[in-house]
Amino acid sequence: MPCWTDLTTPDVAAAKEFYASLLGWTYADTEDEYGGYAIAQVDGAAAAGIRPLPPSAPPAWTLYLASDDVDATAAAASGHGGTVHLPPGDVGALGRMGIAADPTGAVFGVWQAGEHIGAEVVNQAGALTWDDLRSPDPDTARAFYTAVFSYRTDPLPDAGPDYATFSLPGERAPLGGMGGMMGAAAQPAHWLVYFGVVHADAAVTAAEQGGGKVLARDLDTPYGRMAALADPAGAAFMVIEPSGSQQPDRSG
Secondary structure (H helix, E strand, C coil): CEEEEEEEECCHHHHHHHHHHHHCCEEECCCCCCCCCEEEEECCEEEEEEEECCCCCCCEEEEEEECCCHHHHHHHHHHCCCEEEEEEEEECCCEEEEEEECCCCCEEEEEEECCCCCCCCECCECCEEEEEEECCCHHHHHHHHHHHHCCEEEECHHHCCCCEEEECCCCCCCCEEEECCCCCCCCCCEEEEEEECCCHHHHHHHHHHCCCEEEEEEEEECCEEEEEEECCCCCEEEEEEECCCCCCCCCC
């Protein structure tokens, strides 16, 4: 299941300040031990990561999918038309990770937990609440993730004819969605992460005041009021003010 997300950015200190103002994050002191990697927290629980930008990589949020065997998952990704960008390797005692892209080009991470299981808080303000794939070829992408992770996909008509949720076999709770580009045709395929906020309009104002950019505002949906934002370095993400009972249940 989606278990973690982290930001690659050219200025970790500036990103920490921006997201602290926007999402109320505080940070665990792990940067020196793990090469500048910061753990963002909500009420003392790990919510996301912020790390220095690797050479030639654009600022972006990366979604990680959990695996019991990241090496086997990397092999399966290659075998089903994906590309392994970062071969599996250990991150100290925290776990083992790899980075890959699906056949349509969307980059994602794979995480095999050690001491760090991933997000300790979800589905509330400041935490990851949803994720979806934006792809120019969603059918090919869905076939890939179904083959590699054994997902079940179910159409979600409210989100458009080419959008579907994905779930683990035998479970009802959706883990996220996969669909077309939804008006972002000029961008490459990508995973998009959503963070919960108490008030979407206030989050938009905070993003603007912090040097971010509003990509789309006033997005009222059956699942809550949303906005598409980019941080000062250009990394895109969504915020959502859930509508309560209409929000898809990811608790299992």
